[in-house]
Amino acid sequence: MTRYVIRRFLGMIAVMFTVVTIVFVIVRVAPGDPAAVMLGPDATAADIATLREKLGLDRPLILQYLYFLGQLLRGDLGQSIFLNMPVLSALAERAEPTFFLTLFSILIASAIALPVGILAAYKRGSLFDQVATTLAMLAASIPSFWLGLIFIQVFAVRFSWFPVSGYGGPDASFIVRLSHLILPATTLGIVSSALITRFTRASMLDVLNDDYVRTARSKGMGEFQVVMKHAFKNALIPVLTVIGLTAALLVSGAVVTETVFSLPGVGNLVVSAVLRRDYPVIQGALLVIAALYVLINFVIDMLYLVVDPRVRY
Amino acid sequence: MVITASSGVGTGAALALPPHVQLKVEDLQTYFIQGASTVKSVDGVSFSLSRGQTLAVVGESGSGKSVTSLTIMRLLAHPGRIVGGRVLYRLRGGDVVDLAQLPEKRMRAIRGREIAMIFQEPMTSLNPLFTVGDQIMEMILLHESVSRDEARVRAKRMLELVEIPAPERRLDQYPHEMSGGMRQRVMIALALSCNPSLLIADEPTTALDVTIQAQILDLLRRLQKEIGMSILFITHNLGVVAEIAHEVVVMYAGRVVEQGLVLNVFERPRHPYTRGLLACIPDVRRDRTEGGGRRLLNAIPGNVPSALDLPTGCAFAPRCPLVVDRCRELPPLIPVSEDHLSRCWRYDDL
Numbered sequence: 001m002t003r004y005v006i007r008r009f010l011g012m013i014a015v016m017f018t019v020v021t022i023v024f025v026i027v028r029v030a031p032g033d034p035a036a037v038m039l040g041p042d043a044t045a046a047d048i049a050t051l052r053e054k055l056g057l058d059r060p061l062i063l064q065y066l067y068f069l070g071q072l073l074r075g076d077l078g079q080s081i082f083l084n085m086p087v088l089s090a091l092a093e094r095a096e097p098t099f100f101l102t103l104f105s106i107l108i109a110s111a112i113a114l115p116v117g118i119l120a121a122y123k124r125g126s127l128f129d130q131v132a133t134t135l136a137m138l139a140a141s142i143p144s145f146w147l148g149l150i151f152i153q154v155f156a157v158r159f160s161w162f163p164v165s166g167y168g169g170p171d172a173s174f175i176v177r178l179s180h181l182i183l184p185a186t187t188l189g190i191v192s193s194a195l196i197t198r199f200t201r202a203s204m205l206d207v208l209n210d211d212y213v214r215t216a217r218s219k220g221m222g223e224f225q226v227v228m229k230h231a232f233k234n235a236l237i238p239v240l241t242v243i244g245l246t247a248a249l250l251v252s253g254a255v256v257t258e259t260v261f262s263l264p265g266v267g268n269l270v271v272s273a274v275l276r277r278d279y280p281v282i283q284g285a286l287l288v289i290a291a292l293y294v295l296i297n298f299v300i301d302m303l304y305l306v307v308d309p310r311v312r313y
Numbered sequence: 314m315v316i317t318a319s320s321g322v323g324t325g326a327a328l329a330l331p332p333h334v335q336l337k338v339e340d341l342q343t344y345f346i347q348g349a350s351t352v353k354s355v356d357g358v359s360f361s362l363s364r365g366q367t368l369a370v371v372g373e374s375g376s377g378k379s380v381t382s383l384t385i386m387r388l389l390a391h392p393g394r395i396v397g398g399r400v401l402y403r404l405r406g407g408d409v410v411d412l413a414q415l416p417e418k419r420m421r422a423i424r425g426r427e428i429a430m431i432f433q434e435p436m437t438s439l440n441p442l443f444t445v446g447d448q449i450m451e452m453i454l455l456h457e458s459v460s461r462d463e464a465r466v467r468a469k470r471m472l473e474l475v476e477i478p479a480p481e482r483r484l485d486q487y488p489h490e491m492s493g494g495m496r497q498r499v500m501i502a503l504a505l506s507c508n509p510s511l512l513i514a515d516e517p518t519t520a521l522d523v524t525i526q527a528q529i530l531d532l533l534r535r536l537q538k539e540i541g542m543s544i545l546f547i548t549h550n551l552g553v554v555a556e557i558a559h560e561v562v563v564m565y566a567g568r569v570v571e572q573g574l575v576l577n578v579f580e581r582p583r584h585p586y587t588r589g590l591l592a593c594i595p596d597v598r599r600d601r602t603e604g605g606g607r608r609l610l611n612a613i614p615g616n617v618p619s620a621l622d623l624p625t626g627c628a629f630a631p632r633c634p635l636v637v638d639r640c641r642e643l644p645p646l647i648p649v650s651e652d653h654l655s656r657c658w659r660y661d662d663l
Binding site: 210211212214215216217218219220221222230233234307308309310 | 386388421422423424425426429430432434437438439440441442444451452455456487489500503
């Protein structure tokens with residue numbers, strides 16, 4: 001077990017190292033001189049040279065790489081060109097909405113998908129199963145920005161139940177900030193629930209015919225307990241994987257939803273950084289999103305350990 | 314022992330069984346009905362099982378033997394259902410109930426507590442995510458109002474009963490940490506943990522190594538003597554029948570073709586199918602090197618007919634060396650001697 005945890009942890013480090021290297025290379029091989037881009041078309045050659053020296057771009061690539069790694073190890077992601085603050089602080093400032101948006105979206109998606117998927121599998125072929133499967137397909141094909149706009153139109157504009165956009169401003173209380181997340185989280189939750197529903201259903205169908213489920217019934221156990229305790233726990237492993245991947249996708253995919261709902265999250269920051277060619281911010285955001293991705297996968301791996309006693313290698 | 318021929322059973326009478334009888338299946342019909350097609354998996358099967366005795370139901374796959382056991386437990390998968398017949402069972406209190414008619418809720422109180430079951434695949438019959446102890450305790454806690462600590466003590470005692478070494482340590486192990494034979498012992502411990510009056514063993518030794526098979530059969534025999542339960546033993550292996558059963562029911566394509574005391578049936582089989590099965594009981598040494606009893610079935614030419622397309626008359630006729638014109642008419646179960654029935658017109662030529 002300890003070996004399993006250590007192996008996963010080392011794996012995580014290796015993946016992060018690879019990601020860091022790829023990000024470094026991409027930024028260096030991208031067309032255009034960052035210094036020239038930063039200074040704009042009116043800069044003189046001398047200005048560009050000075051900035052290149054300041055940014056360390058005149059040094060050999062290998063030294064730049066080592067310097068970049070050293071900075072990262074000290075938690076320094078560089079300085080934003082436009083925001084006039086360290087990239088790390090800019091990201092940290094934007095982390096809260098993205099974090100809670102992802103969390104609530106996953107909770108809503110699971111709250112819809114798990115019961116529906118379990119029941120659809122249990123009543124395979126029934127009307128409920130057919131309706132659920134069809135709705136799941138429909139939900140999967142809805143673009144989240146479209147659903148978001150519909151929600152804003154209906155629940156925020158027409159009924160005024162929820163705020164239209166934003167995050168309540170700098171002085172808003174936690175409750176007010178969270179109220180701004182209800183519509184976007186519901187939007188993402190519904191769209192993400194489709195895949196989780198289908199996986200839950202398929203996984204449950206697999207295990208419901210397993211011998212130990214029959215054994216549980218032969219003990220005289222009620223159907224609810226048979227399904228929830230004996231079948232569902234076994235079906236959970238592939239489902240956990242999909243929930244994890246969905247969460248990781250949400251972190252990176254929140255870009256669109258955050259834009260629709262004008263949430264000042266990481267996604268929003270990335271969009272504006274790309275538009276302004278704020279390279280250090282793009283680079284930092286890439287790293288943070290990748291790190292979150294890897295971290296979520298690590299958490300899922302650890303959850304396997306809790307669920308399945310056979311995972312011990 | 315009482316053997317009833319199929320059909321001719323009165324309905325509406327108060328449910329009663331002779332005092333020595335634990336289970337009596339009367340003209341049981343279990344069909345799988347899907348749309349226009351009907352598979353008569355069990356078609357008019359009758360037998361009775363006395364207290365403390367072992368009855369073996371023998372047949373190839375598709376003969377309806379497993380469906381019979383699942384029908385008794387009322388664990389049929391959709392679209393299987395009981396179309397006719399009765400399953401009379403004597404409860405611990407002495408009352409007789411018809412399991413075929415019992416509401417699901419009462420049936421749940423009987424499963425595990427009154428009738429327990431063990432299965433063919435010890436590798437998959439236990440839930441991989443729970444410890445062996447949890448799975449045995451779950452059964453005890455389900456049917457009896459005891460504390461968890463008490464249930465654990467009972468579970469440990471059950472593991473001792475089935476001769477598992479170091480039971481205290483084994484309680485906290487998961488199924489994947491045990492061998493197949495060990496897991497089947499755990500299944501037996503689980504099944505017997507509430508002292509059932511009837512144990513249904515559905516091919517419990519088929520998936521096991523021959524040496525382990527013998528150990529499990531020994532164990533079942535010993536436990537039957539100690540606990541006094543009746544055993545309904547489902548198998549395709551007549552060699553196993555000789556070792557464990559008092560009576561035998563031979564099934565073919567959903568019907569009983571021969572039944573009687575093991576001694577009588579083995580001494581003089583009165584159905585060509587039984588004779589064919591007996592002719593090829595595998596020798597233990599040969600069986601181990603060639604890997605199994607499956608070969609046994611190939612010794613009879615041809616295959617079990619499709620349940621969707623049964624021949625009219627005797628279902629065994631297409632494979633039968635003694636077939637005559639009359640076999641196009643289905644023979645009834647004919648009493649050939651005391652306590653011995655055969656569904657063959659030519660029982661006297663055998």
